[in-house]
Amino acid sequence: MTVASQDTLVEARNLSVLYGARRAVDDVSFDIPKGRIVGLLGHNGAGKSTLMKAMVGLARPQGELKVLGLDPWRDRVALLQSACYIPDVAILPRWVRVDDLVTLMSGLHPRFSADRARQLLRRTSVGLADKVKTLSKGMVVQAHLALVAAIDARLMILDEPTLGLDVLSRKAFYEMLIEEWCDGERSVVISTHQVEEIESLLSDVLMLNEGKLVLAISLEEIDRRFVALSHDAAVADEMAAAHPLLRYRVGPGPGGSAALFDGEPPAHLQALGRRMRPSLVDLFVALTRKPELDRTQF
Amino acid sequence: MTHFLPLIRREWLQHRFGWSLLALLPLALGLLVAGFGQVEFDGDSPLPVDGALPVMLAFAVVAGATAIVFIVMSLTSLIIVSGLARRDHADRSIEFWLSLPLSHGESLAVPLLVHLVLVPVAALLVGLLGGYAISIVLVARMAGPAAWLELPWGALLPATLAIVARLAAGLPLALLWLSPLIMLTVLSTALFRRWGIVLLAVAIGLGSTVLERLFGQPMLSQLLGRLLRNAGQALASASGTGLTLRSDDDPLVALQGVPGWALADLSAALGALASPLTLGALVVAAACFALLVNWRQRSSKAAD
Numbered sequence: 001m002t003v004a005s006q007d008t009l010v011e012a013r014n015l016s017v018l019y020g021a022r023r024a025v026d027d028v029s030f031d032i033p034k035g036r037i038v039g040l041l042g043h044n045g046a047g048k049s050t051l052m053k054a055m056v057g058l059a060r061p062q063g064e065l066k067v068l069g070l071d072p073w074r075d076r077v078a079l080l081q082s083a084c085y086i087p088d089v090a091i092l093p094r095w096v097r098v099d100d101l102v103t104l105m106s107g108l109h110p111r112f113s114a115d116r117a118r119q120l121l122r123r124t125s126v127g128l129a130d131k132v133k134t135l136s137k138g139m140v141v142q143a144h145l146a147l148v149a150a151i152d153a154r155l156m157i158l159d160e161p162t163l164g165l166d167v168l169s170r171k172a173f174y175e176m177l178i179e180e181w182c183d184g185e186r187s188v189v190i191s192t193h194q195v196e197e198i199e200s201l202l203s204d205v206l207m208l209n210e211g212k213l214v215l216a217i218s219l220e221e222i223d224r225r226f227v228a229l230s231h232d233a234a235v236a237d238e239m240a241a242a243h244p245l246l247r248y249r250v251g252p253g254p255g256g257s258a259a260l261f262d263g264e265p266p267a268h269l270q271a272l273g274r275r276m277r278p279s280l281v282d283l284f285v286a287l288t289r290k291p292e293l294d295r296t297q298f
Numbered sequence: 299m300t301h302f303l304p305l306i307r308r309e310w311l312q313h314r315f316g317w318s319l320l321a322l323l324p325l326a327l328g329l330l331v332a333g334f335g336q337v338e339f340d341g342d343s344p345l346p347v348d349g350a351l352p353v354m355l356a357f358a359v360v361a362g363a364t365a366i367v368f369i370v371m372s373l374t375s376l377i378i379v380s381g382l383a384r385r386d387h388a389d390r391s392i393e394f395w396l397s398l399p400l401s402h403g404e405s406l407a408v409p410l411l412v413h414l415v416l417v418p419v420a421a422l423l424v425g426l427l428g429g430y431a432i433s434i435v436l437v438a439r440m441a442g443p444a445a446w447l448e449l450p451w452g453a454l455l456p457a458t459l460a461i462v463a464r465l466a467a468g469l470p471l472a473l474l475w476l477s478p479l480i481m482l483t484v485l486s487t488a489l490f491r492r493w494g495i496v497l498l499a500v501a502i503g504l505g506s507t508v509l510e511r512l513f514g515q516p517m518l519s520q521l522l523g524r525l526l527r528n529a530g531q532a533l534a535s536a537s538g539t540g541l542t543l544r545s546d547d548d549p550l551v552a553l554q555g556v557p558g559w560a561l562a563d564l565s566a567a568l569g570a571l572a573s574p575l576t577l578g579a580l581v582v583a584a585a586c587f588a589l590l591v592n593w594r595q596r597s598s599k600a601a602d
Contacts, residue, residue: 060596076399077401080399086397087396093386093389093395095312095389096312104308107301107307109399
């Protein structure tokens with residue numbers, strides 16, 4: 001994800017965002033082409049929300065950032081007509097009825113479809129006549145997701161969109177997103193801590209660690225580049241001697257260990273273990289953990 | 299400003315209950331008092347319909363009801379406006395509003411316009427209609443049900459409408475004079491939350507005291523006095539002659555003089571604008587608004 005083209009929806013070069021003296025996002029460069037579903041992963045405080053805010057013009061960046069060909073900070077209003085955004089702390093106004101909110105959105109967003117929103121809301125447990133203040137946290141999230149999904153945007157930026165939703169609602173939302181919203185032209189950027197749930201949906205991954213981009217890669221490239229070897233405890237020392245990115249448990253018992261390598265592991269090690277596909281979570285841990293920590297010790 | 303009407307609708311949706319309550323409650327109380335209260339007048343009762351009292355009473359009731367609803371709603375609007383910049387932060391819905399394609403300027407300007415101009419003007423109209431309703435009850439109790447229709451409406455209607463028009467036309471002028479204080483208040487509550495008003499009051503009080511006692515310069519207190527005085531005169535008595543209707547005046551003649559008084563008074567209020575203070579007030583208000591826009595632009599906090 002580093003080659004800009006006409007199909008690039010987001011283009012960041014040496015992008016930094018500062019809050020006072022703190023660099024929340026530190027010199028990151030990446031591209032997001034059209035038709036991609038990008039997972040933005042990082043620990044709490046890694047800079048995910050700040051990067052997303054910068055992408056929709058709510059945080060002032062340094063460096064170069066173009067979203068849909070626009071400067072988000074300068075052209076925020078024009079950008080938000082074609083890019084929709086759910087912030088991580090989003091709460092809908094409590095004083096309004098859901099149907100009034102749909103009507104308000106119709107007037108305030110040129111690409112919002114009230115019919116589509118009502119259609120999506122009917123699939124949820126949220127009633128159109130309900131006041132937001134009477135809804136549970138999960139229902140508010142459902143309502144917000146339905147409103148955002150009714151926007152005919154080219155780019156959807158979702159910061160922890162399913163926080164507070166039960167597993168069925170999360171599954172329903174992601175199914176709707178993939179089957180109905182994504183059409184090969186639109187792209188989605190999702191930040192979430194529930195990595196396992198969205199791993200199968202993603203086409204690309206951006207990993208942030210303390211503001212720095214430690215990985216910007218497609219899922220296909222991950223399969224080609226990273227290799228995990230599961231092995232018995234008897235060969236653990238030999239695996240450790242090859243300095244894998246991460247050693248971790250993959251199952252109970254002494255034989256349930258694995259070593260994760262960036263690139264092909266040495267040939268003699270491949271004979272000692274069984275090759276397996278590393279999960280996104282293990283890769284995330286490997287690339288963003290504190291060096292002094294070792295998961296095998298827990 | 300393509301989002302003008304939707305943003306007005308937003309204010310209506312958020313405040314409709316409070317607005318309706320505050321506007322209709324005084325009128326309902328007025329109707330109750332007029333309908334069931336005890337009304338006593340000196341002299342014989344019932345009063346003759348062609349006497350001065352029913353006419354002047356109807357005028358006073360309409361003007362009074364209009365003024366009361368206008369004052370109640372205007373004060374309420376000032377309270378709402380003082381916390382306007384932070385209201386969406388309180389329920390955290392600011393993140394939702396910031397995710398919509400609305401400029402920061404229009405997101406601040408339209409609510410200000412609604413609360414400072416549209417609501418008071420609407421209050422004038424509601425107060426006027428409510429005043430007519432109260433006058434029906436009151437005059438009917440005094441002089442019979444048909445008496446209200448027999449009032450000299452050719453003079454009464456223009457007189458009451460002139461009062462409403464005078465207040466409506468004076469409102470933007472009063473707001474202009476008050477705009478530095480209003481915008482400073484909004485800005486200070488944006489920056490310092492609920493302490494903003496206290497800090498502003500302390501700063502103004504302390505500033506004027508220091509200037510006056512240490513440097514012998516009462517300019518700040520004089521400036522504030524002029525702003526408040528001009529704002530009051532922008533709404534009424536700008537010409538220095540208040541509207542006075544004496545009971546021994548011929549009611550028709552007195553009422554026929556009201557539109558002329560209103561026009562002269564408005565002219566005097568407009569004439570007061572020809573002052574460097576007008577420009578200064580506008581500059582301070584515009585600077586505060588620009589700072590508010592800048593504050594709103596930067597108010598989205600980091601939350602990774």
